[in-house]
Amino acid sequence: MTTIQPNKTKELVINWHLTEVCNYDCKYCFAKWGRPNELHRSEQEIAKLLDNLADYFIKGTSILKEELGYESVRLNFAGGEPMILGKTFVTTLMLAKQKGFKTSIITNGHYLVNSKLVLPNNSLDMIGISFDSQILNIRKKLGRTDRKGNSFGVDDLKLAFKNLTQFQKGIKTKINTVVNRLNLDEDFSELIIDLNPYKWKVLHVMPYGDDELLISKQQFDRFVAKHSGLGLPLFPESNLAMTESYLMINPQGCFYQNVSNKAGYKYSESINICGVEKALSQIEFNSRTFATRYKSTNIDV
Numbered sequence: 001m002t003t004i005q006p007n008k009t010k011e012l013v014i015n016w017h018l019t020e021v022c023n024y025d026c027k028y029c030f031a032k033w034g035r036p037n038e039l040h041r042s043e044q045e046i047a048k049l050l051d052n053l054a055d056y057f058i059k060g061t062s063i064l065k066e067e068l069g070y071e072s073v074r075l076n077f078a079g080g081e082p083m084i085l086g087k088t089f090v091t092t093l094m095l096a097k098q099k100g101f102k103t104s105i106i107t108n109g110h111y112l113v114n115s116k117l118v119l120p121n122n123s124l125d126m127i128g129i130s131f132d133s134q135i136l137n138i139r140k141k142l143g144r145t146d147r148k149g150n151s152f153g154v155d156d157l158k159l160a161f162k163n164l165t166q167f168q169k170g171i172k173t174k175i176n177t178v179v180n181r182l183n184l185d186e187d188f189s190e191l192i193i194d195l196n197p198y199k200w201k202v203l204h205v206m207p208y209g210d211d212e213l214l215i216s217k218q219q220f221d222r223f224v225a226k227h228s229g230l231g232l233p234l235f236p237e238s239n240l241a242m243t244e245s246y247l248m249i250n251p252q253g254c255f256y257q258n259v260s261n262k263a264g265y266k267y268s269e270s271i272n273i274c275g276v277e278k279a280l281s282q283i284e285f286n287s288r289t290f291a292t293r294y295k296s297t298n299i300d301v
Contacts, residue, residue, distance in 0.1 A: 011102070012057060012070040015078050016249040018089065022081040024108050025143040028178055028205050028213050031080055038251040039272075040085060046092050048272050049253050050075075054099040056276035064280075074102040074125065080251075083111035093123055106130065106176065108144065109152040112160040121167050128174040128201070131157055133183045134191060141182055142213075154191065161195055172198040179223050180205040180213040192232050202227070202236045206258075247285055257283040 017031055018040050039045050056062055057073045064070070075096045082089050082105055096103050104126035111117055112129075133139050134154050145151040157175075164171055175197050177188065192200050204220040205213055217238065224236045250256045255268040268279035 008069040010071050012064065012068060012073045012247070013076055013104075014053065014057070014073065014247050014249065015076045015106075017078045017080065017251055018082045018092065019080040019085060019251050021084055022079055022108070023084055023110055023146045024081070025145075027141075027143045028180060029143075030206055031078070039253040040088050040092065040251070043088075043091065045253065045272060047095060049249075050092075050095055050099050050101075052271055052276050054101065058100045062277075064285075072102055073100075074104055076104045076106060076126075076128075078106040081108055081110070083107055083115070083117060086117055090117070090120065090123075094120060097123060102126075104128065109156060109160050110146065110150070112163065113152075113156050114150065119167070122169050124164075124168045124171055126172040126174060126198070127164060127168075128176050128199075129157065129160060130176045130178070132178050132180075133186060134188070135186070138182050138186075142180070157191075158195065161197075174199040174201060176201045176203065178203050178205050179215065179220055181215055182213065184215055184219055184223055187226070189227055189230050189232060192227075193230075197233060199233050199235050202234060204236075204238050255279050255283045257285060 019038050020031055022029075022031075039049060053073075053075070057064070077089070077093065085092075093103055093105075102125040103123065105124060106128040107130070109129045109131070131152070132142055132144060136151055136153060139145060139151045139153070140149075161173055164173060173195075175192065175195070177183070177200065179202055188200075202224060204217070205215060207214060220236075220238065224234070227234055246257075248256055249271070250267065253271050255271065256265045258265055266283050268274075268282035271279045
């Protein structure tokens with residue numbers, strides 16, 4: 001068994017928030033940029049950004065590669081809801097695969113079971129489905145419904161897992177749960193045991209949305225403790241762990257980052273205009289914290 005050092009990781013993850021648009025209206029959502037001129041509207045700009053990222057992070061010898069020692073780069077598509085872009089999302093996904101990225105997506109799950117959009121077979125290496133409550137009324141209060149009142153429930157989640165494992169060979173499945181005031185007392189253990197995801201990421205709600213949903217660190221820790229020791233693939237992330245530890249790109253194609261002890265975000269110039277290295281130097285990214293977030297998966301058996 002080989003253990004990678006604490007500041008090393010086998011995989012670099014870049015989160016590209018393709019769009020702010022979403023069919024849900026989650027009260028805690030931080031993905032608000034004022035509806036900018038989103039890069040995905042131009043296939044040429046999409047290809048250029050992917051080339052810039054691949055040349056720097058995959059083919060090049062970036063500082064981050066020296067610091068983290070990563071062997072692969074995964075491009076994680078997020079939003080808003082990336083699948084709402086339909087064929088544009090599929091095109092972007094396949095281009096990323098062609099350029100050498102591993103691929104993943106964070107989705108609210110709706111378009112996995114309520115759409116004619118078909119993901120190409122074996123196009124995803126990982127998927128994260130956001131799922132915050134087994135109770136419809138709580139999902140409604142959180143804003144996890146579309147304009148018709150449809151909400152992605154337990155049966156939908158189980159169907160999505162079944163379809164994904166059938167058509168995406170070797171895919172790693174993940175469930176993301178934002179712990180907040182409304183779902184704080186909910187017990188997810190039976191559901192997680194039943195679905196057996198690769199990861200269950202439990203996130204402390206961030207102070208960027210509805211203040212009434214905020215909970216203390218002690219409350220978050222109690223939720224984690226309640227679900228610990230049960231053999232669940234539990235990966236909790238506190239607010240501190242989420243600060244300066246994600247490598248993120250906004251819909252305009254700029255790096256952006258949350259900053260310690262400050263509200264809002266710091267943005268770089270457009271990557272397609274100034275290049276990856278210069279844009280990366282304009283934000284704060286803590287590679288050590290990033291590696292710590294992935295420490296539990298940095299072991300080869």
